[in-house]
Each structure stands twice: as structure tokens, then as C-alpha cells.
Amino acid sequence: MFTCTGYAATAADARLAPFTFERRDPGPTDVQIDIHYCGVCHSDLHQARNEWRNTVFPCVPGHEIVGIVRAVGAEVTKYSAGDRVGVGCMVDSCRECPSCKAGLEQYCEPGARFTYNSPEADGKGHTFGGYSRQIVVDQDFVLRVPDSIDFAAAAPLLCAGVTTWSPLRRWKVGPGQKVGIVGLGGLGHMGVKFAVALGAEVTLFTTSESKVADGKRLGAHRVVISRDSAAMAAEADSFDFILDAVSANHDINAYLACLKLDGTLVQVGAPEDPLPVSVFGLLMKRRSFAGSLIGGIGETQEMLDFCGEHGITCDVEMIRMDEINEAYERMLKSDVKYRFVIDMATLPEAA
Numbered sequence: 001m002f003t004c005t006g007y008a009a010t011a012a013d014a015r016l017a018p019f020t021f022e023r024r025d026p027g028p029t030d031v032q033i034d035i036h037y038c039g040v041c042h043s044d045l046h047q048a049r050n051e052w053r054n055t056v057f058p059c060v061p062g063h064e065i066v067g068i069v070r071a072v073g074a075e076v077t078k079y080s081a082g083d084r085v086g087v088g089c090m091v092d093s094c095r096e097c098p099s100c101k102a103g104l105e106q107y108c109e110p111g112a113r114f115t116y117n118s119p120e121a122d123g124k125g126h127t128f129g130g131y132s133r134q135i136v137v138d139q140d141f142v143l144r145v146p147d148s149i150d151f152a153a154a155a156p157l158l159c160a161g162v163t164t165w166s167p168l169r170r171w172k173v174g175p176g177q178k179v180g181i182v183g184l185g186g187l188g189h190m191g192v193k194f195a196v197a198l199g200a201e202v203t204l205f206t207t208s209e210s211k212v213a214d215g216k217r218l219g220a221h222r223v224v225i226s227r228d229s230a231a232m233a234a235e236a237d238s239f240d241f242i243l244d245a246v247s248a249n250h251d252i253n254a255y256l257a258c259l260k261l262d263g264t265l266v267q268v269g270a271p272e273d274p275l276p277v278s279v280f281g282l283l284m285k286r287r288s289f290a291g292s293l294i295g296g297i298g299e300t301q302e303m304l305d306f307c308g309e310h311g312i313t314c315d316v317e318m319i320r321m322d323e324i325n326e327a328y329e330r331m332l333k334s335d336v337k338y339r340f341v342i343d344m345a346t347l348p349e350a351a
């Protein structure tokens with residue numbers, strides 16, 4: 001074991017603060033990574049505050065990790081010291097169930113081992129995430145970050161990026177398709193960039209006039225103000241695919257009505273309360289309403305490689321580690337364009 005410093009929440013109502021803990025030494029197939037940057041995902045806030053009622057404290061959040069390999073175990077073949085790498089939401093899975101065999105580790109049947117707040121492999125304690133100086137991860141759950149993209153701006157690709165990439169690929173979004181992205185936040189802004197780069201005609205749906213210019217800057221061909229019922233009615237029956245990245249409660253039927261025959265709406269934002277769905281809205285045009293959770297390791301690498309080829313990263317705002325509590329408050333007000341990233345060089349040497 002070695003001593004690692006980080007930032008943790010010690011209780012649901014506690015501010016995140018410096019924290020010292022032990023990590024395992026790298027085993028034969030492990031990669032030891034010096035963390036350079038970690039993105040701040042809304043899940044971090046939910047978990048730190050025990051809003052999903054399953055947090056084990058102390059909680060070190062962070063699953064949008066990029067860093068440089070410091071050392072590798074004797075049997076590691078994929079990485080070596082000095083490599084630019086990333087770690088996303090998962091650090092292991094059973095590797096044997098049908099989901100794992102299909103490269104969909106996020107749907108692992110016994111359950112994937114998540115980067116933080118999951119039981120450790122040795123049964124002792126739980127995983128600690130990327131708000132820390134180093135992390136040790138099995139080589140099969142480490143991703144390669146292309147040299148051509150900015151390192152800090154690549155960090156949120158590991159969760160926000162793949163969460164939007166996975167459904168766009170699963171539903172084969174591409175040229176000749178009319179695609180809608182609902183909501184322009186951490187997820188939505190990546191949905192716009194990816195759908196445009198994949199060749200679709202992209203419409204951003206937003207409640208806010210103030211986001212029209214930004215939506216266009218990010219590549220959206222059209223922007224529709226969803227509060228405008230006449231504008232929404234004009235979009236009826238016309239979309240092949242809609243990606244809904246809104247996690248607040250909202251009228252899902254207004255978007256289902258925009259799908260044409262056999263169109264699909266995939267929900268990636270996660271509203272806390274159930275959403276009422278008009279079944280007539282679905283059956284009149286054989287529409288589908290689906291969900292999607294992050295992405296597998298293979299598709300995460302595919303997404304990173306695509307970002308390298310197309311020069312795609314997230315729009316980020318860099319913060320110091322000690323600004324994390326303020327950043328959470330700003331996130332709750334959607335006051336971020338479009339993802340906070342922690343510069344891990346600002347983490348105190350010792351807690």
C-alpha cells in the first residue's frame with residue numbers, strides 16, 4: 001500500500017476537504033497513474049451528498065480522470081511509464097457475463113466496479129476516485145488519450161463524452177439523419193459536437209434564449225426554444241433520433257411528438273422523479289423511448305480516438321482543488337460552460 005492524498009466528503013452534509021488514504025501497490029496487471037486533471041460530473045455531487053442514498057463515506061469522487069502512467073505491473077502489455085491515459089466511470093467488471101463479453105461492461109450482470117464508492121476487489125473498503133494525486137487501475141480499464149487533444153479538456157470525455165457517444169453510435173446516427181439534442185449542459189454540449197461530427201443535421205432544443213448563440217458556435221445547425229409551443233409544434237414528426245440530456249423534470253411527450261415513424265428518443269439525463277409518457281404518442285408513430293448508461297471500455301476508446309482525429313474536446317473551466325465546494329454550488333445553478341475540471345497540481349501535498 002502507499003499513501004495517497006485527495007479530497008473527500010466525510011458525511012452527506014460536509015464540505016469536501018483534504019483527505020489522506022491508502023491505495024494498493026500496482027499488482028501484475030495494474031497501471032499506476034499520476035492524475036493531472038479530473039472533470040467534475042454531476043454524479044460526483046449526488047454521491048458526495050448521498051442523494052442516491054448509497055454513498056459509503058468517506059467519499060473521494062471523480063471519474064473523469066486523465067494522467068500520466070508512473071509505473072506498470074510485470075504483466076502489463078498495453079501501457080508503459082510516460083503514456084497519456086484516462087480512467088472513466090469503471091475500474092473493473094466480472095469480464096465473464098454476456099454484457100462484459102459484448103464489451104458493455106457498464107451493464108455487467110453482477111455489477112461493474114465503479115471508480116468510486118464501489119466495494120474494492122479484496123472486499124476491504126471501497127474505491128476512491130479521481131479527486132486525488134494517483135490511482136491504480138487494471139490495464140483493461142485504462143484508456144489511451146490521443147496526443148493531439150488538450151489534456152485538461154479531454155478529461156470530461158471519460159464520462160460526459162462517452163455517455164453521449166454511446167447512444168449516438170448504438171442508434172447509428174450519421175449523414176442524412178435529422179437529430180435533436182435536448183439541453184445544453186455538460187452532456188448536451190458533447191451531444192451536439194458528436195452528432196455534428198458524425199454528419200447528422202443537428203437541432204438543439206433549449207429552454208434558454210441565451211444558449212442560442214452558443215449552440216450554433218458548438219455546431220448545431222438549428223436551435224429551437226422549447227418553451228415556444230408554436231416552434232415545438234413545427235418540429236412534429238420530423239426527427240430520426242433525439243438525445244435527451246436534461247436531468248430536471250420536463251415534458252418528455254413534447255419531444256416524443258417530434259419523432260417521425262420509427263424514431264427513437266434516448267434519455268441520458270436522469271430526472272429524479274418518474275416521467276409521465278403518453279403511450280398514444282409512442283404507438284401512433286411506432287416511436288421508441290430508451291435509456292442509455294455511460295459506455296463500455298471499447299466504445300470509450302473508439303470515442304477518444306474519434307476525438308483525436310476530429311480535434312474534439314469538452315469546453316471546460318479549470319478550477320483549483322480547493323474551489324470544489326464553490327464549483328458544486330455553481331453547478332447547481334448551471335453556471336458552468338460546460339464542465340469544471342480540477343487542476344490536480346493544486347492538490348495540497350499532505351492533508
Ligand SMILES: [Zn+2]
Pocket residue numbers: 041042043044063089159160
Ligand atoms: Zn459522470
Ligand SMILES: [Zn+2]
Pocket residue numbers: 093094095096097098099100101105107108109110111
Ligand atoms: Zn460482467
